[in-house]
Amino acid sequence: MASVTTSPQLTPAARxxxxxxxxxxxxxxxxxxxxxLVAERAGVTKKTIYDRFGSKQRLVVAYLRARDARWxxxxxxRIDPRATPRARVAATFEALDAWMREENERGCAxxxxxxxxxxxxxxxxxxxxxxxxxxxxLYAGLAREAGATAPEELGEVLAxxxxxxxxxxxxxxxxxxxxxxxxxxxxxxxxxxxxx
Amino acid sequence: MASVTTSPQLTPAARxxxxxxxxxxxxxxxxxxxxxLVAERAGVTKKTIYDRFGSKQRLVVAYLRARDARWxxxxxxRIDPRATPRARVAATFEALDAWMREENERGCAxxxxxxxxxxxxxxxxxxxxxxxxxxxxLYAGLAREAGATAPEELGEVLAxxxxxxxxxxxxxxxxxxxxxxxxxxxxxxxxxxxxx
DNA sequence: AGGTAAACACACCGGTCGGTATACTCACAA
DNA sequence: TTGTGAGTATACCGACCGGTGTGTTTACCT
Numbered sequence: 001m002a003s004v005t006t007s008p009q010l011t012p013a014a015r016x017x018x019x020x021x022x023x024x025x026x027x028x029x030x031x032x033x034x035x036x037l038v039a040e041r042a043g044v045t046k047k048t049i050y051d052r053f054g055s056k057q058r059l060v061v062a063y064l065r066a067r068d069a070r071w072x073x074x075x076x077x078r079i080d081p082r083a084t085p086r087a088r089v090a091a092t093f094e095a096l097d098a099w100m101r102e103e104n105e106r107g108c109a110x111x112x113x114x115x116x117x118x119x120x121x122x123x124x125x126x127x128x129x130x131x132x133x134x135x136x137x138l139y140a141g142l143a144r145e146a147g148a149t150a151p152e153e154l155g156e157v158l159a160x161x162x163x164x165x166x167x168x169x170x171x172x173x174x175x176x177x178x179x180x181x182x183x184x185x186x187x188x189x190x191x192x193x194x195x196x
Numbered sequence: 197m198a199s200v201t202t203s204p205q206l207t208p209a210a211r212x213x214x215x216x217x218x219x220x221x222x223x224x225x226x227x228x229x230x231x232x233l234v235a236e237r238a239g240v241t242k243k244t245i246y247d248r249f250g251s252k253q254r255l256v257v258a259y260l261r262a263r264d265a266r267w268x269x270x271x272x273x274r275i276d277p278r279a280t281p282r283a284r285v286a287a288t289f290e291a292l293d294a295w296m297r298e299e300n301e302r303g304c305a306x307x308x309x310x311x312x313x314x315x316x317x318x319x320x321x322x323x324x325x326x327x328x329x330x331x332x333x334l335y336a337g338l339a340r341e342a343g344a345t346a347p348e349e350l351g352e353v354l355a356x357x358x359x360x361x362x363x364x365x366x367x368x369x370x371x372x373x374x375x376x377x378x379x380x381x382x383x384x385x386x387x388x389x390x391x392x
Numbered sequence: 393a394g395g396t397a398a399a400c401a402c403a404c405c406g407g408t409c410g411g412t413a414t415a416c417t418c419a420c421a422a
Numbered sequence: 423t424t425g426t427g428a429g430t431a432t433a434c435c436g437a438c439c440g441g442t443g444t445g446t447t448t449a450c451c452t
Contacts, residue, residue, distance in 0.1 A: 111367070
C-alpha cells in the first residue's frame with residue numbers, strides 16, 4: 001500500500017478511486033457509502049482499493065485532504081496578493097460565493113465529516129480541525145495586516161460569517177449568502193478601525 | 197402506533213426510547229446508532245420501539261423536533277420581552293453561549309442531521325430547514341424592531357454569526373465563540389443605524 | 393528472459409443493519 | 423369478566439457492512 005499522505009503520486013486506478021469516492025462521500029455522506037459501491041463506480045475491484053488505500057478510514061482522510069487542497073488552490077487563484085487586506089477579505093468571500101455555486105451543493109465537507117465521524121480519535125476529525133483553524137488564521141492574518149484593533153477576534157468573527165454563510169446557503173437556501181457575509185465583513189473591518 | 201407529531205403524550209416506554217435515542221443520535225450520530233442499541237439502552241425491546249414509532253425515520257424526526265423544542269424553550273426563558281431589541285439580540289447570543297456550555301458538545305443537531313440524512317426527501321431534513329428559517333426570522337424580527345436599515349439582511353447576518361459560533365466552538369474549540377459573536381452582532385446593529 | 397507492480401476476478405468472512413413474527417404477561421377499564 | 427393496550431422475550435429475515443484470501447492477467451523495466 002502506497003502512503004496516501006506523503007506521496008501524491010497515485011496509480012491510475014487509485015486516482016479514479018479517490019475521485020469517485022470524493023464525489024460519493026460528499027454528495028451522499030461517508031457512512032452511507034459502502035466500499036463496494038465506490039469500487040463499482042470507479043471500475044475497480046475492492047481488492048484494488050484495499051491494496052492502494054488500506055482501509056476506508058484512510059480513504060476518507062485522503063478524500064478530506066484532497067478536497068481541502070482543492071479549495072485552497074481555488075481560493076489562492078482568486079486572491080491578488082498585491083491588493084489591500086480589505087480587498088482580500090472581500091475577495092475571500094467572493095471566492096466562497098463562486099465555490100458554493102460550483103461545487104458546494106451539500107455544505108462544508110469538513111463540517112459534514114465532523115458530524116458523521118463521531119469517534120473521538122478518528123483521523124478525519126483532525127483534518128477538519130486543521131482546516132477550520134487554517135481558515136480562522138487566514139482571516140486573522142488579513143485583519144492584522146489591515147491594522148484592525150483586536151485582529152484575532154476579528155479573524156474569528158470573519159470565519160464565523162464564512163461558516164454561517166455556508167450553512168445559510170445549504171440549509172436555508174439563501175443564494176447570495178456569501179455576498180451578504182462579505183458586506184457584513186466589510187462593515188466589521190470599519191468598526192475595527194480599518195480605513196476604507 | 198401513536199401519532200408522534202400530533203400527540204405529545206408518550207407512553208412511559210416511548211418516553212424512555214425518545215430520551216435515550218436523542219442522547220445516542222446526538223452524541224454518536226444518527227447513522228451509526230442502530231435500533232438494537234437504542235432498545236437495549238432504553239430497557240425496551242425493538243418490538244416496543246416499532247409499535248410506538250413505526251420506523252427509524254420517524255424516531256429521528258421525533259428526536260429532531262424534541263431537541264428543537266428544548267432549545268426554543270431554553271431561549272424563551274432567557275429573553276426578557278420588555279428589554280430593548282438590541283438587548284434581546286445580545287441575550288440570544290448569551291443563551292447560545294449557555295446552551296453550548298451545557299448541552300452542545302457535538303455542534304448543532306440540525307446541521308449534523310442535515311449532513312447525515314443525504315436523501316433529498318428525508319423528513320428530518322425538513323425539520324432542520326424549518327429550524328434554520330425560524331432562527332433567521334427571529335433575528336430579522338429583532339432587527340426590524342430595532343429599526344435597523346435592511347433588517348432582513350441584518351437578520352441573515354446575525355443568524356450566520358450564530359451558526360458560525362457553533363462551528364467555531366465545536367470544531368476549533370473556541371470556548372467563548374458565542375460571546376465573540378455577540379460583540380460582532382452589537383457592532384453590526386450600530387452599523388445598521390440602531391442607536392446604542 | 394525474467395522480475396515486478398498493478399490490476400483483475402471471485403469467493404468468502406463475521407458482524408450488523410432495519411424490520412418482522414410469534415407467543416406470552418400484566419394492568420386496567422367497560 | 424372479559425377485552426384491550428402496553429409491554430416482554432426470543433427468534434428470525436434478507437441485505438449490506440468493512441475487510442481478506444487465492445490466484446490470474448497485463449505491461450513495463452532491466
